[in-house]
Amino acid sequence: MDLTARRRAFPALDQRAHGQRLAYLDAAATSLQPRVVIDAVVDAALHAAGNPGRGVHLLAEAASVALDDARHEVARFLGADADEVVFTSGTTASINLVADAWGRANLGPGDAVIATELEHHSNLVPWQRLCAERGAELRIAPVDEDGRIDLAALDALLDSKVKLVAVAHVSNVLGTIAPVAAIAARAHAVGARVLVDGAQAVAHLEIDVRALGCDFYAFSGHKLYGPPGTGVLWARRAILDAMPPWQVGGGMVARVDRAHARYREPPYRFEAGTPNTTGLIGLGAAIRFVRSLDRAAVAADEARVHAAIARAVQAADGTILGRPEVGVVSFALGRVHPHDVATIADQAGVALRSGHHCAEPIHHRHGVDASTRASIGCYSDDDDVAQLARALARVREVFG
Amino acid sequence: MSDDLYQALIVLHDRAPRHHGPLAGATHVATIDNPLCGDEITVRVILDGDRVQTIAFEGHGCALSRAAASMMSERAVGATTAELTALAARFAQFVQAPPDATEAPDAASDAALGDLVAFRGVRRARSRRTCATLPFRALLAALAR
Numbered sequence: 355m356d357l358t359a360r361r362r363a364f365p366a367l368d369q370r371a372h373g374q375r376l377a378y379l380d381a382a383a384t385s386l387q388p389r390v391v392i393d394a395v396v397d398a399a400l401h402a403a404g405n406p407g408r409g410v411h412l413l414a415e416a417a418s419v420a421l422d423d424a425r426h427e428v429a430r431f432l433g434a435d436a437d438e439v440v441f442t443s444g445t446t447a448s449i450n451l452v453a454d455a456w457g458r459a460n461l462g463p464g465d466a467v468i469a470t471e472l473e474h475h476s477n478l479v480p481w482q483r484l485c486a487e488r489g490a491e492l493r494i495a496p497v498d499e500d501g502r503i504d505l506a507a508l509d510a511l512l513d514s515k516v517k518l519v520a521v522a523h524v525s526n527v528l529g530t531i532a533p534v535a536a537i538a539a540r541a542h543a544v545g546a547r548v549l550v551d552g553a554q555a556v557a558h559l560e561i562d563v564r565a566l567g568c569d570f571y572a573f574s575g576h577k578l579y580g581p582p583g584t585g586v587l588w589a590r591r592a593i594l595d596a597m598p599p600w601q602v603g604g605g606m607v608a609r610v611d612r613a614h615a616r617y618r619e620p621p622y623r624f625e626a627g628t629p630n631t632t633g634l635i636g637l638g639a640a641i642r643f644v645r646s647l648d649r650a651a652v653a654a655d656e657a658r659v660h661a662a663i664a665r666a667v668q669a670a671d672g673t674i675l676g677r678p679e680v681g682v683v684s685f686a687l688g689r690v691h692p693h694d695v696a697t698i699a700d701q702a703g704v705a706l707r708s709g710h711h712c713a714e715p716i717h718h719r720h721g722v723d724a725s726t727r728a729s730i731g732c733y734s735d736d737d738d739v740a741q742l743a744r745a746l747a748r749v750r751e752v753f754g
Numbered sequence: 755m756s757d758d759l760y761q762a763l764i765v766l767h768d769r770a771p772r773h774h775g776p777l778a779g780a781t782h783v784a785t786i787d788n789p790l791c792g793d794e795i796t797v798r799v800i801l802d803g804d805r806v807q808t809i810a811f812e813g814h815g816c817a818l819s820r821a822a823a824s825m826m827s828e829r830a831v832g833a834t835t836a837e838l839t840a841l842a843a844r845f846a847q848f849v850q851a852p853p854d855a856t857e858a859p860d861a862a863s864d865a866a867l868g869d870l871v872a873f874r875g876v877r878r879a880r881s882r883r884t885c886a887t888l889p890f891r892a893l894l895a896a897l898a899r
Contacts, residue, residue, distance in 0.1 A: 691816035693791055697759060697879055709791040723792055723814055752760045753768075753817070 355647055357655050361733045363388040363643075374703025377738040379663075382526055382554055382682045382729030383707050384576045387640070394639035395581055398632040406631055407605060407622075417631050424638025425621075431641045432571065432588050433562035440587040440594070440621040441634050445553040446476040448572035448587035449520075451624060452549055453480035455600040456570075456593070457518070460547075463489035466515040468546075470495045470503055470532070472525045472716040477551040481520055491515070497719070501528030501676030509540060516546040523555035523566075527713045527725065529660075529678030531559070538567035547593070553577050557731060558656060558680045560649060563588055579731070580640030581633040587624070594620035601626040644732075652732045656680070662739040663728050670746035675720050682729040684711070687746065690753045692726040698752060699726075702745040704738075759875035759882070760817065768817035773827035777810035784895035785813070788888050790881070793819055797892040799830070806830045806838070811892070816885050818876065823889035825869050835897045842890040845870055849886050853877040 361367055366386040369376055378386060404414030406421045422436075429436040442448045457480075461467065467481045471494050485492040493516070495508045503521070512519075519541040521532050538548045549570040552561065556573045563571050570593075575584030589597075599606055599617055603626040609616045617623045663683045667674055672685040687695050692708035699706045707727040710717050717723060728742060780798035787794040795813035799806055809830045811823045830838055848867055864871050876886045 693793075693816040693882065693885060694760070694818070697882055700879075701759070714792065752765065754765075 356651070357733075357735055360647070360652075361735065363390070364733050365389050365392070367733060371703040371705070372701055375737070375741065377704040377741040379728040379730060379734065379738055379742060380705040380707050381557065381731035381734070382577065382711075382727065384582060385557060385579050385731045386733065387581065387636075388579055388643050390643050391580060391636045391639045395632050395636040398635040402631060402635060405628055408628075420635045420638070421629065421631060424634050424641075427638040427641045427645075428586055428588075431556075431561065431645065432586075433564055434588050435591065437619070437621060438588055438591050438594060440589070440624045441629055442572075442585040442587055442624075443583050443630065444574040444576070444585035445551060445572045446574075446585075448570075448585050449477055449549070449551065450480050451587055451600045452570050452572075452589075453484045455597050455624070456547075457484040458488070459596075459598055461485070461488045461490050461517050464491075464515060465517045466491040466493055466513075467518045467520065468493045468495050468508070468511055468516055468541075469520040470522065471497045471719055472501060472503075472528060472530070472713065473520065473522055474526050474551060474553070475712040475714070476553075477520050477522060477549075478715070481518075490517075494715075495519075495521075497528075497530075497716070499676070501525055501530035501678075501716075503532055503537070505533070505536060505540070508537065512540055512544050512546070514544055516541070516544055518547045518549060520549045520551070522551040522553075524552075524558065524680055525676070525713075525716070526554045526682065527684050527711050527716050527727070528676030529554075529680055529682040529684070530676055531555075531679050534566045534568055538569075542567070554681055557644075558653070569593055575633065575637035575640060578637070578640055579643060580637040581630075583630050584633040584637040586637075591620070594624070597624075599623050599626070603627055647732065656730055656732065656734065659730050659734045659736065659739060662736060663730070663742065666739055666743040666746065667728075669743065670750060672746065675717075675722075675725055682727055684725040684727040686722055686725055687749060688753070690749055692724045694753070695726045695746075695749050698749045699742070699745040702741065702748060704742050704745045706742075759879055761872040761875065763869060763872040764817060764821040767821035767824040771811075771820050771824035773810050773824065773831075774812070774820075775810055776812060777808060780810075782896040782899050784892050784899060786888060786892040786895055788815075788819075788884055790884060791816070793885070793888065795819060795823060795889055795892045797823070797889065797896045799893070799896050801835070801897075804834045804836070806833055806835075809893075811889060815888065816882075818873070818882055818885040819888045822870070822873065822886045823892075825872075826889045826893060829868065829870070830893065838893060838897065841866070842887075842894055845873075845890055846887050849873055849876045849883045851877055
């Protein structure tokens with residue numbers, strides 16, 4: 355599927371935005387869904403309409419089978435085993451699961467957690483709360499001006515008190531790629547676990563959790579061309595085996611009497627309640643779609659469009675935050691507020707994100723409160739960039 | 755009145771906001787932020803009885819919130835708290851009206867709003883309404899203290 359064919363696969367691109375061609379440059383917030391995902395969700399609502407794992411009739415059985423297929427699809431995508439794949443509602447839920455279930459069991463007074471300076475709030479606030487509750491210390495690993503994690507500074511923070519290192523695979527603001535394997539090797543050397551927030555990585559990078567050497571990997575379906583309200587927590591089987599449950603209730607118990615419950619094996623132990631069946635089946639379809647693509651060709655197109663966006667921003671005298679490598683370009687346009695940039699761009703049919711992108715600390719690191727962000731997917735093309743360039747010129751016109 | 759969001763008047767107030775800066779001896783102060791974007795505004799007022807004698811605002815925000823704060827401050831000087839409460843309500847109603855609302859039903863309100871009618875374009879930019887109303891929320895919070 356070349357770029358033209360990929361664009362045709364996304365029906366949302368057909369609509370007009372304020373009477374203009376839609377240039378959707380907000381994939382890092384949420385990506386559009388291809389027709390095959392939309393169809394899979396509708397089909398699931400019709401034919402996998404029962405409650406998975408909770409019935410013997412036709413529609414319940416169909417739901418169970420389809421959900422199991424989706425789990426295997428995720429496992430193949432990550433280079434993992436299906437029984438290591440926990441379904442959640444998104445990256446935020448996946449990380450909170452680890453903080454609540456693993457964190458409470460493994461972190462005590464005097465222990466420490468390391469998070470980097472560029473983390474999304476969802477990979478920072480759970481650790482702030484956990485550390486405060488457990489009397490543990492939260493250490494922040496700095497990044498340099500380009501947005502690269504300072505490994506020497508990380509080494510200085512790593513000691514035997516550290517139980518977990520939390521790091522974004524790809525920064526949602528700076529678009530930099532973290533050296534996860536190098537971080538994991540360092541963390542493991544002091545006995546710490548490594549959690550990777552893969553939300554911004556899965557749509558752009560090939561993921562192999564074994565090669566990365568991490569212990570937890572979290573991502574959301576809606577940033578991978580899947581439906582919102584779907585997510586994954588991958589963890590090594592031995593870690594899941596030793597982990598107490600997070601939420602408790604139906605579907606995650608083996609036996610219950612009046613006083614006690616015996617929990618099921620992973621991954622079901624961590625999936626209390628009826629799951630988002632249709633959404634997760636849609637996530638499976640999204641991953642099948644991604645796996646059907648020539649990922650090298652997609653990466654080449656994305657690299658070209660990404661570089662063109664950076665040039666368009668510079669041509670408009672914008673200042674790019676950090677040195678982005680993949681997916682996103684965040685920038686400041688003189689003293690014009692990002693909200694005003696995004697609103698004027700919107701009027702020109704260009705969808706941008708403005709604000710702090712749920713990552714305040716890294717904005718403060720760059721001396722700003724907020725930025726404007728353009729982000730791309732497998733459907734982004736050169737026309738999107740040309741439209742962005744015109745929109746930025748219009749911003750300059752309005753604000754002089 | 756055109757529906758353009760960035761009216762010349764708004765851009766003008768954004769560039770050179772009135773009553774922008776610190777204010778010593780304020781009798782009423784409130785700081786409010788917009789969790790959507792992290793914008794923040796502090797409004798300081800010196801009340802003389804029930805009437806605003808002096809007002810100033812500080813903080814960081816977009817063109818819409820700065821211009822709204824500037825225009826609001828111009829209107830606030832010499833106004834009573836009751837008048838400002840009414841103005842805030844009228845402005846909130848104005849920006850929340852449907853984009854194609856006709857002039858007639860709210861013509862009287864429009865006249866009372868004065869320069870603030872420049873914010874008519876916000877009706878089409880639903881997510882930006884809170885930017886325009888943020889300064890008024892801060893003013894009301896300050897006056898309530």
